[in-house]
Amino acid sequence: MHKRGRVVGASLACEQVMELKVEVDLPQPTPGQFVMLWVPGVGEVPMSIADYEEGLLRLFITKRGLVTSYIHERAKPGWEVFVRGPYGRGFTIPAGGRVLLVGGGTGAAPLHFLAKLARGAECVAALGFKSSKHVLLLEDIGKYCRVHVATDDGSAGFAGPVHKLAESLLASESFSKLYTCGPEPMIAELLRLAEEAGIPLEASLERYMRCAVGVCGSCVLDPLGLRVCRDGPVFDGDTLRGVWDLGRWWRGADGSKVPLKA
Template structure:
């Protein structure tokens, strides 16, 4: 499910975006908003910020609404990609209002990020939108020549994200809680099965604790 919400047309949602920036923030302009899966919004922003490391996050601030941390799914040539689950005031507002031309503020990146290996094989295990930072990591590892296998877990097939994008970077194994797609059960059980059958030099995980 990838319903296009908007790709064209400005939205002057915040006149304050034309005023002086608060310390530590930069302006973000939405280029594209898509419903990538059930309750998950894919958002692409043009933003002038330092290149993040895989595993780092940014803070999105919507004036008069609030601020929330967001994982980085991709960053290339000034375009920041995120996958946002509707689960609170800020994320709900973005789901309802973010369209091409929508403006907000960004600060970061923050966090330690992943320690990327230089060679060998890596197993990437993600749950829900925890799969998003693993996409950025998979791109980074592929550029280093590291062979990757990704285990991506979701509640159901309707909640699955990034399957096509990740398949271009590595082998993908899918797990769903209800068995509607791939392995029936949580991602960590499928990961344990792969670890018993194959050799990996590093395991990276992101998502809710089992």
């Protein structure tokens, strides 16, 4: 069932990404879960939750399709949207130890929510972006973590992909667990690194979703038949090792397999 929400904040967080703040009454979500954001007459999209506290939902929305482009153009305080959820399986919140959070792009959003609630653990974050123009959430995550930044073009922080930064951190420090969210090719690399380091991993996957309740099959993982919307979006490393198409393929809107860019 959709809940009526009211936008109380809409601002550009970085290039192509809007931060949307919505007042809406939802069941308390777990970090890693997602909501479906509906704009009547336009469409509905899945969104990771960056934060939810006292009825205020924070989302980070990349402009890349019909619905998200419409939101970027029209959203302003007082605007009405509709939200359903939260859906799916979230992260296991660590009660102790030192954990490594690795985010790519807007994958930093659910990791912010996780870091905020992981008060019993020492959190270290490695966040990767295309360039300094795409950096987001550093100050927010910095309240709860020691933060390292990587950019593909070297314009801020470590020069190169964020999994290479994570590899360096894993070689120099001891971690009890790795959490990640971002592009699937990055997650595939981190799965390998976590296995080499001998630590467990939890990853939040993004797949094409239509229904969010496990009916349409758009987000199925081959060959396991697991549905990202219902059985995930967070999966552990043991499960992901059995996913043949991890980081290589996903299903498009018509159900056909589409290669993922590395």
